[in-house]
Amino acid sequence: MEASSLMADLQRFLRDRCLSVSNLPQKGRSLFTTRDFHPGEVILNQEPYICAPNNTSLESRCDGCFKTNNLKKCSGCQVVWYCGSSCQKLEWKLHRHECKALCRLEKEKRNYVTPTIRLMVKLYLKRNVQNEKVLPITTTDNYSLVEALVSHMSEIDEKQLLLYAQMANLVNLILQFPSIDLRDIAENFSKFSCNAHSICDSELRPQGIGLFPLVSIINHSCSPNAILVFEEKVAVVRAIENIPKDSEVTISYIETAGSTLTRQKSLKEQYLFHCQCARCNNVGKPHDIEESALLEGYRCANENCTGFLLRDPDEKGFVCQKCMLLRSKEEVKKLASDVKTVSEKAPASPSAENKEAAIALYKTIEKLQVKLYHSFSITLMRTREKLLKMLMDVESWKEALNYCRLIVPVYQTVYPATHPLIGLQFYTQGKLEWLLGKTEEAVSSLIKAFEILRISHGTSTAFMKELSAKLEEARAEASYKLFELKDAFDDN
Numbered sequence: 001m002e003a004s005s006l007m008a009d010l011q012r013f014l015r016d017r018c019l020s021v022s023n024l025p026q027k028g029r030s031l032f033t034t035r036d037f038h039p040g041e042v043i044l045n046q047e048p049y050i051c052a053p054n055n056t057s058l059e060s061r062c063d064g065c066f067k068t069n070n071l072k073k074c075s076g077c078q079v080v081w082y083c084g085s086s087c088q089k090l091e092w093k094l095h096r097h098e099c100k101a102l103c104r105l106e107k108e109k110r111n112y113v114t115p116t117i118r119l120m121v122k123l124y125l126k127r128n129v130q131n132e133k134v135l136p137i138t139t140t141d142n143y144s145l146v147e148a149l150v151s152h153m154s155e156i157d158e159k160q161l162l163l164y165a166q167m168a169n170l171v172n173l174i175l176q177f178p179s180i181d182l183r184d185i186a187e188n189f190s191k192f193s194c195n196a197h198s199i200c201d202s203e204l205r206p207q208g209i210g211l212f213p214l215v216s217i218i219n220h221s222c223s224p225n226a227i228l229v230f231e232e233k234v235a236v237v238r239a240i241e242n243i244p245k246d247s248e249v250t251i252s253y254i255e256t257a258g259s260t261l262t263r264q265k266s267l268k269e270q271y272l273f274h275c276q277c278a279r280c281n282n283v284g285k286p287h288d289i290e291e292s293a294l295l296e297g298y299r300c301a302n303e304n305c306t307g308f309l310l311r312d313p314d315e316k317g318f319v320c321q322k323c324m325l326l327r328s329k330e331e332v333k334k335l336a337s338d339v340k341t342v343s344e345k346a347p348a349s350p351s352a353e354n355k356e357a358a359i360a361l362y363k364t365i366e367k368l369q370v371k372l373y374h375s376f377s378i379t380l381m382r383t384r385e386k387l388l389k390m391l392m393d394v395e396s397w398k399e400a401l402n403y404c405r406l407i408v409p410v411y412q413t414v415y416p417a418t419h420p421l422i423g424l425q426f427y428t429q430g431k432l433e434w435l436l437g438k439t440e441e442a443v444s445s446l447i448k449a450f451e452i453l454r455i456s457h458g459t460s461t462a463f464m465k466e467l468s469a470k471l472e473e474a475r476a477e478a479s480y481k482l483f484e485l486k487d488a489f490d491d492n
């Protein structure tokens with residue numbers, strides 16, 4: 001199919017979905033709505049053009065479905081894993097070429113075949129098998145869409161270019177295609193950096209990476225009106241607020257819980273643009289200053305005060321903006337150094353054997369951070385997330401619930417009300433409460449989880465059906481308990 005007819009098809013495809021693409025001077029291609037979209041409505045979905053699971057030496061995933069159980073290595077290349085013959089068959093049209101190419105690579109070099117390298121190898125192989133008509137070329141699944149992606153090639157620094165060149169060398173070694181040059185591969189790596197998406201499961205845990213060239217038309221905002229989630233490997237963009245006709249659709253490329261400076265730094269580093277969204281345009285205004293101080297600043301010296309601290313103009317320390325108490329530089333420095341000392345001993349991912357020791361260390365870190373940081377601090381929140389995960393792993397449900405309940409209000413402050421992380425945290429809280437016999441509280445938490453997650457996740461996936469079933473079961477148990485209580489009361 002000609003590139004021009006593919007473009008006309010794409011415009012028709014988008015028009016049918018009440019969408020259009022415009023070129024904005026500051027942003028390049030941008031996706032617009034041609035009708036109103038309501039919260040929870042699907043705006044766009046797309047299968048990956050190419051994808052690869054996040055396989056590491058610690059954990060492998062099936063190349064077809066990204067699941068982790070019952071895996072067997074491909075007997076040919078010994079690099080790729082499958083959970084069974086159906087996934088293997090589905091992937092074979094592409095993998096047969098990849099397998100042959102990987103087999104040519106010396107065994108030791110196969111360890112360097114990271115998910116990103118595989119993504120690049122698959123990109124060229126898919127282009128070829130589509131050109132040879134082994135796989136069909138469709139409106140939303142074609143190499144022309146990849147060619148249209150921004151690369152920012154002229155703006156990347158030398159260090160990054162060198163890294164891309166080294167990675168391109170490995171890809172070249174694997175593919176051995178005389179027709180592609182290293183610069184072309186390096187440019188595609190640069191495209192991956194600002195266009196590829198991490199494919200996450202329903203609980204937002206990364207499973208792999210993929211290229212979704214249609215979804216890649218959508219620009220970023222730090223207060224987006226849409227969200228990108230995944231149903232299996234399909235990218236689904238849903239509205240998270242009312243999006244009126246003729247509005248730009250935006251998603252967030254980054255973790256939005258951070259100060260304007262932190263967000264802008266990570267957008268500049270990876271996506272090479274200066275964000276001028278409504279939230280970023282507030283930089284330096286009182287609300288923005290307060291937000292930064294809450295998310296990344298220290299707590300008041302008075303334990304009962306919830307004020308946020310700003311640097312004292314005389315450089316003596318930090319002054320609480322509520323009670324005006326000064327917290328000395330020395331005290332902050334000492335606590336920060338104590339946190340650092342303990343943190344250096346704490347393993348980032350503790351093994352099963354040292355989990356109890358790791359929990360004890362993280363509890364010490366948390367106690368010190370509570371003294372140092374504001375209660376809405378991101379750093380403190382991350383420590384509590386780690387603790388929650390470890391406590392769940394060792395089935396310490398009561399303590400896990402305590403941390404979960406500390407995290408929820410922080411999420412509600414640092415994320416917008418419809419953010420799925422708040423819903424997921426309520427889901428965890430509900431499950432823990434139920435497990436601990438607090439059925440009525442569980443019902444209330446599960447309802448909150450459902451109300452938030454139905455917007456980002458829809459209602460028809462297996463994950464949401466499971467949540468809904470749990471909620472019904474908890475409701476039934478709660479009313480049975482109430483009935484029993486009433487009975488006992490009547491008997492007396």
Ligand SMILES: C[S@@+](CC[C@H](N)C(=O)[O-])C[C@H]1O[C@@H](n2cnc3c(N)ncnc32)[C@H](O)[C@@H]1O
Pocket residue numbers: 026027028029030148149150152194195216217218219220221271272273274275276277
């Ligand atoms: C995934 S692409 C989005 C589509 C892109 N506009 C295009 O023309 O293909 C990411 C790139 O779009 C641009 N971009 C995305 N969001 C932006 C924003 N809020 N402001 C300015 N540029 C933005 C940046 O160049 C970024 O590297």
